Amino acid sequence: MSGTKPEFLRFTGHRSFTQRLVLSTLTGRPIHISKIRSSSPTNPGLAPHEVSFLRLLETVTNGSVIDVSYSGTTITYQPGLITGTVPGVGASLASDAIEHVLPAACTRAVTYFLLPLALLAPFSKAHMNVRFSGPGVITSATHTNAAGGNGGGGGGGGDLSIDTFRTAVLPLYGLFGIPPARIELRVLSRSCPGPGGKGGGGVVELRFASQVRLPKTLHLHRRPGRIRRIRGVAYCTGVSASHNNRMITAARGVLNQLVSDVHVAAQYDPAPLVGEKGSAQKKKTGIGFGLSLVAESSADGVIYAADEVAPPQGGVVPEDIGTRCAYQLLEVIAQGGCVTGAAAPTVLTLMAMGSEDVGRLRLGREVMAREEIIGLARDLKQFGGSSWGIRDAGDDDEVEDLILSVKGSGVGNVGRKVA
Secondary structure, X not given: OOOOOOOOEEEEOOOOHHHHHHHXXXXXXXXXXXXXXXXXXXXXXXXXXXXXXXXXXXXXXXXXXXXXXXXXXXXXXXXXXXXXXXXXXXXXXXXXXXXXXXXXXXXXXXXXXXXXXXHHHHHOOOOEEEEXXXXXXXXXXXXXXXXXXXXXXXXXXXXXXXXXXXXXXXXXXXXXXXXXXXXXEEEEEXXXXXXXXXXXXXXXXXXXOOOOOOOOOOEEOOOOOOEEEEEEEEEEEOOOOHHHHHHHHHHHHHHOOOOOOEEEEXXXXXXXXXXXXXXXXXXXXXXXXXXXXXXXXXXOOOEEEEEEEOOOOOOOOHHHHHHHHHHHHHHHHHOOEOOXXXXXXXXXXXXXXXXXXXXXXXXXXXXXXXXXXXXXXXXXXXXXXXXXXXXXXXXXXXXXXXXXXXXOOOOOOHXXXXX
């Protein structure tokens, strides 16, 4: 073997951090990321949630090499094989799951970790079973994060709630021949953002047993159809259970004028107890409430979702949360297309990693114009993917949707090929 060093793909900044690490792991291309918050006078370098994601990535892969500079502003990553959950290597023999503890300083929802982990799981050699615990697990949605990163796409650029991830993102894997029936997401304890938006104390477990050789080619370019029903979950932790009924009533006041089949479940949990570092005493944290709504279309595979959560500092009544979430859902539906902006990066990544055939996806113009989607197209191109073809849908003068043509790279599951 030659002793030549691998050629690194070079990126700058902390934007699309998890996205680039996932693409590097799937394609096997090493990357070098520099100038990570280098201009910040108070918090330069990697944020706590980014360090935690690197540790998670190291746990679910074998042979990965991660080098972080002393200041944390530069990292190099050489990906290894995606092994998933291997008993005795990060996973305990009793629970058959990797225990990943999130730090109390984490300001991102647990879906910040679940979205990239679910993208890696179909290409894993073994099942991907990961349990998230610790004082930093936030199961609700989050607002726009000042620390940056590639947000999952909640209401204002924040992260999705665990309920929206379960009902609006995981079912889309079935479109690629990855059976959702073998994907289980357990919410063992709920939590909203703690004081200052940091920490939570929830417990979530993902069991992903749908490993495939190659995702199927997706053709989702027909009309999205009409909304036939709306489902949702109203949740609150550590506050009166009547908050759920008030949010549901306010949301139904908007939605029942348009759709008759509206059902929103109520979920109440006590506030989780989290112990402070160096102290035996525990205190309640993660107190708050929020709402997740999902609209299902008459066309198969078309799902729209919206999230809204009370800010950590309070000052918002449940009726406002219900009304905002309902109008946000209507706004998402009005954007058109067959995939929302929150789920589009997942769908487009799976299309690019699938078999060497051209898949088609219908997107709204506003969704296509999002910074995350444009950045994903550039990153895929840099990792060796093909350019996207874009054309007008052209089937209705009132609808200004676009048809994206994405050619798969045929990378597939290397672990399955070796096995």
